[in-house]
Amino acid sequence: MTNPPKKPLKVAVIGYKLAEGGLERVFGTTTKMLHDAGIEVHTLVLEDKIDYEFGGKLVAFGQYLKFVKYFKLRNYLKNQKFDCVIDFRHRINPRMEWVFLNFIYRNLKFIYTVHSSRLETYLTDNNWVAKQMIRKSYKIVAVSHFIKQKIESEFNAKLVKVIPNSVSIHSVSTTEKLPFDYIIAVGRLVPLKQFDQLIESYSNSVLPEKNIHLVVLGTGEEQTLLENRIANLNLEDKVHLLGFKENVWGYISNAKFLVLSSQYEGFPMTILEALSLGIPVISFDCESGPNEMIINHHNGILVENQNFTELTHKMNIFVEDEVLYQNCKTNAISSVAKFQSEVVINQWLQVLNYGN
Template identity: 35%
Template sequence: MMKPKVNVAIISISLAKGGAERFASLLSKMIEAENIAVHNIIINDAVDYDYKGKLYNLGTASSSTFSVFKKIEKGYLLCKYLKNNNIDVVIDNRPRNHYIRELLTTLIYGSRRIIFVIHSFNFKNYFPSPQFLSQKLYRNATKLVCVSKEIEEGIREKLGFLNTITIYNPYEVVDTVVAEKVSDNENYILFFGRFDEKVKNFSLMLEAFSKSEIYKAGYCLYLLGEGPDLVFIQNKIKELQLDEFVKILPFVKNPQEWIAKAKFTILTSQYEGFPMSLVESLAAGTPIVAVDCKSGPKEIVKPEHNGLLVENHNAPELSKAMKRMIEDENLYNFCKKNASESVEHLSLDTISKQWKALILFDTND
């Protein structure tokens, strides 16, 4: 006799633009199975990524125009949806940094099994201060899923939680037929992601690119994405007199071909969680140059095997790494040869087994 379906709700800010949102879309694909029914619930009306299962858009379902009333209405609609659809498991994929809001949210979730995903080493986005408030919020959680081992270790050491597990972010093999087309004549290194200076540290990236002088060898820096700090980046490019060598490209849903044809991709973040851009780059066979920020890069980059990892906030060392990847052909070819194989353990199929085991074990124990 077949067991009844497990109804799982993945709750996210949206399904657009960001890494956590991209993860939510992949998670819906990973856990969709004969015995799991997926419900994607988004707070804001923004959908760029493909997903599996049902979609409930609180942004369009709510009718209030006044901000406070709209939030209250969304809470009511969420509570109603969880009840009417017999949701067994909630996977909360949002930032959670406001204690009162999160306390009310946990009341809405009720006695269901709750899995919270921690996407960043910037713990203040997920654990309200002071510490005892966070402990009250999370003490009854089924699991805190951390996207890197360094995040899990930090949560255990700093906050004392033991109900933790690390499950890495996966990559998805994308059909390049639908990818954005890129000219074969372009020589470039690539950043792709959100234009957020406080997180991504474009100042460091642009300064190191300028110092490296790899533009003299015909290589440009392409910045692919969008975000609140576009003007800041444009001004920084002008300040460093890099207008001729740095190109800003708009966000595209599928950057696969941009990634595959880049010489290498670059990450200079202040902090991360488990940066999917690095994983997606390696999966496409493209080496990486990254700073050793907290957290993720050192769990992805194998120095001189699939890329180069340098001390964070060190523009001279970063510029040397950029230059080395251009000039040292033996190193570059070796890293490129190893790139895709180095992330095989992060395939959608592999990571989906871990998520399904977590969900089904916790619902059937």
């Protein structure tokens, strides 16, 4: 006698937007993964910014005023009778998170995701509220082992699971071929990414004289500051701020290597995407993320955290030591096999207790 078919799981995945940042891209790719696995997914977006791919049914609440928006959200969650809610929001405001805990998510099974080693970005800076969030949630999903250990250590939490960001190999367009050799950095133009200091490190390296350019993809508040820094260093013909690009993979796939110079990270998608395209990476050894993807001198180079002098030195090595560079390039794709979406989706299904 055959077992009856398993009832499809019904899941709401909530985020602020599907545009601009790495978190938002992970939000979108996760909804797509879950949808492709046969789960009924409702992608709930609290703002009306939608540029990235997503899976399932899209419901946007951005047209409503703030308080109306959250009443609408509560009613939608209650009426749809979801098996689980997965929360991809930044959670900074303790009062707002108290409202989510005691009103919007009341009597619901919900999972919080944490994407940064700065826990206050996802658990607020209020210790009491953070403990309530952890206690009332079904699970906490951290994107790195470091973040998991930090949550467990600071809050004595027991139900923290690690599910890294995932990557799928995209078909790469060749239309983004630029007429020069270049290295690339990707991210919002904000202080966290430290692109001003990256430009300085680049200017101090041998790359400009070797006619290897620096391309930066992203938009943000530091656009003018960075333009001024480039002008002051007389690098207008070598450093290119190309803004937001929908097909970032085309630009990454034609770069010599990717550079990450952030103050801190969670599990940066840009590293994962570059390696999956066969492009090695030079990155600061931030406390969370890069060292769970980069194996030093195997698929890239880890640089002492926040040491920009050393970053310049490592960029020089990567363009002067062809044997090391080609070795890292050869190993890049195979090094991230465990982060393929086909692997990561099974970790989500286990957390949701769905599947075999």
